[in-house]
Amino acid sequence: MTALVWIAVVSLASWLWLLVGQGFFWRTDLRLPPRREPESWPSVCVVVPARDEAAVLPHSLPSLLAQDYPGQAEVFLVDDGSSDGTGELARALAERYGGLPLTVESPGEPPAGWTGKLWAVRHGISLARARTPEYLLLTDADIAHAPDSLRELVAAARTGGFDLVSQMARLRVDSVWERLVVPAFVYFFAQLYPFRWIATRGSRTAAAAGGCVLLRTDAAERARIPDAIRQAVIDDVALARAVKDGGGHVWLGLADRVDSVRPYPRLHDLWRMVSRSAYAQLRHSPLLLLGTVLGLTLVYLVPSLTIVAGLVSGNTTAMVVGGLAKLVMTGTYIPMLRYYRQPLWLSVLLPVTAFLYLLMTVDSAVQHYRGRGAAWKGRTYARPDPALDEQ
Structure with missing residues (x-):
């Protein structure tokens, strides 16, 4: 030959x-695992790090505030040094739409050795711990959630005994470049981190999608989240690795009704x-x-x-x-x-x-x-x- x-x-x-x-990795049928509603719903604090997100916040934050969750839930938006009025807009949206209680704070510039996002997450988790929640939902400011999103995530975590349940939000595919690049982005990610391996106990493969991560508070404490990953640029993968290394059970799959509202209209974006x-x-x-x-x-x-x-x-x-x-x-x-x-x-x-x-x-x-x-x-x-x- x-x-x-x-x-x-x-x-x-x-x-x-x-x-x-x-x-x-190429199969796309791995969605939220089988779940049943618990007899009592645990408390959840939602932490949203946000930096210069005024353009997308009106499309995402109201969906969090409108969560149909039977238990106690509260939203903490951490303004990471925005220059576009993100914090003020968040307060205005909460006043307009109502729903879950919203706290908006800013931790200031991150110290050396921290990424801005994880410094904001650290501040949000610190605020949340005063409420002693059983779960933390870490979600990005450009992610819109269906009204039952939190309910379904908690039910899946409780039913399957997962310490971390993450859904890869469906990214926007409106422009020509988004259609060419975005599906392949998720395809390549799944090839690197096969979702079925992530959920397998004993497997070394670990990953999460940072836009939507439900995390048990005690698992976060065991894994020293976010301090243990404070330098991570790819923070979602680092987070899942830290939780799994701490003995946690991790699950990641594709989302049906958790969507990114951030546009990437140009190839440059x-x-x-x-x-x-x-x-x-x-x-x-x-x-x-x-x-x-x-x-x-x-x-x-x-x-x-x-x-x-x-x-x-x-x-x-x-x-x-x-x-x-x-x-x-x-x-x-x-x-x-x-x-x-x-x-x-x-x-x-x-x-x-x-x-x-x-x-x-x-x-x-x-x-x-x-x-x-x-x-x-x-x-x-x-x-x-x-x-x-x-x-």
Whole structure:
């Protein structure tokens, strides 16, 4: 066999492994686990870190205040140094819509060694502890919840004995770029962190979706949340890892009625979303970066390239093997497109999207070495200091 055929064979073998050996990551039927309503509903405090969120808050905060929850619940919005009147708007929305009690406070600028979001979360949890809640709902300011969202999360946690229940909010897919990039973003995330492995006791795989995390207060205390992860840029994955390392039972799945209202109309917006944390995901390692680039190329680009190269050179075997690899790849992506209610023909563009993600990842590393890595809303976070994590 020629070198071209061997490359195609390796790519096909990789896809066959991903199809059956990576926790069936491509399936999208993992929603909230079976649940029943408890005899008595535990108290819950909702913590919302917010920085310059005035544009989205009218679409998200009222949904939290309107939660139909039978037990005691309260919302704490922590204004993380906003310059657009986020805190004042939150108070006005609470006065207009009523519902759950709302407290708005600001902790000031984060000290060295803390990300702004986690410093805000720390302040919110500190406020919540005065109410001694059994659960904390950590949710972002751009997430809208169905009226029964909190009720369903608590019922699932109590029924399944979970210390952490997280739902990956359905992201917006209105613009052309959102349709091309967003479903693939969730698809790639599930490939890295297969949801079925996360829920398996004894598995090392741990992840959560930061937009919607219901967490037992005692599990948070055992895991020293958020102090133990105060430097984390990818805080949701770090949070789930800390809870699981502390003996907690974690569950993550896709959401039906928990939605992100944040728009990403331009490629630039999506590029920033991915590139700000991609190199941190690789632990700022040049070797992991190289492996990621080679892996993305082999798995997502080689099938199409071998089809074209086989067609040009007349190598039928390379065309067939590459075509089979592309067929498997396309088939695994279709369930995610259906979940996002997108046309299935977008599946043939997955290699294009994967190439964009490859470029975003490389750009993330470049920005890191230029001193602009992990930049978000006016703040830039350096590589975590291991000495601080040991304190």
